[in-house]
Amino acid sequence: MTAPAQAPAPRGWRGISLAHKVPPPSGDYHWVYLWEWPIRTMHWLAGGSILVLAVTGLYIGKPYFVIGGDTSAHFLMGWMRAVHFGAAAVLVSTAIVRLYWLFAGNKFERWPALFPVRPRDWVNLVRQVKYYLLIQPERAPHYLGHNPLQQLSYTALYGVALLQVVTGFALYGQADPSGFFFRALGWVAPLFGGMPIVRFVHHVATWVFLSFIPIHVYLAMRADLLERGGAISSIISGGRFVPSGQRFIDE
């Protein structure tokens, strides 16, 4: 008797199947340690402070609720500003530690890991984009640390954070024209074309962060589900699982 014909694998849009990309739930995997504790701690501190800065900053720019009565009794705007500046201090502290760790960290955390400068990185950048867009998903490059697209987007986000710090302290300096920040950042307003534009840039950059967060969370969950390596827990534990036979571009 002949065996019944095998059912064809389920095919998705344009014949692309996502199912075959998911590695088996058990097999020969091993755990690799990537992110040391300063990186993980700074990640969560920076993430938390950015959320607080966005919530309080948007309130400062355009209060989205008010408390009636004498404003000096509840001092709501004063508290929003105080919390904004406290969170700004946390963010700047994380940036200082991150800067130090660009020299002291492991090879996945140092300067070169921030920039896709080698020709092979650009080839892999295109492959990575094609993987996310489901065009040639089978040709995705394998990296232990950040792939070139992650390198570019995280470095760009560091750039936006720097812009926020500079414009934020320039705004802060306005309160005291004899103070340190007013004098140290006097060049910022002329550079941008005036203080209203500095404020506008600070506001728009907030929306860059607020747009980045859901994309970042989505891609982390996607990697966790499709690669089965524990991508999300890697920013808590520091490591993730990889199939033992797999070669990596950055190993």
Ligand code: HEM
């Ligand atoms: C070191 C970092 C930062 C400093 C020193 C800083 C400082 C300031 C200052 C002084 C103001 C004006 C407050 C006032 O007029 O009373 C402000 C407004 C604001 N900040 Fe920040 N900030 C920083 C980072 C951030 C970050 C990371 C975000 C968003 C994620 C943010 C979002 C905002 C927003 C939305 C406003 C209101 C802008 C508007 O007027 O529409 N800030 N910030």
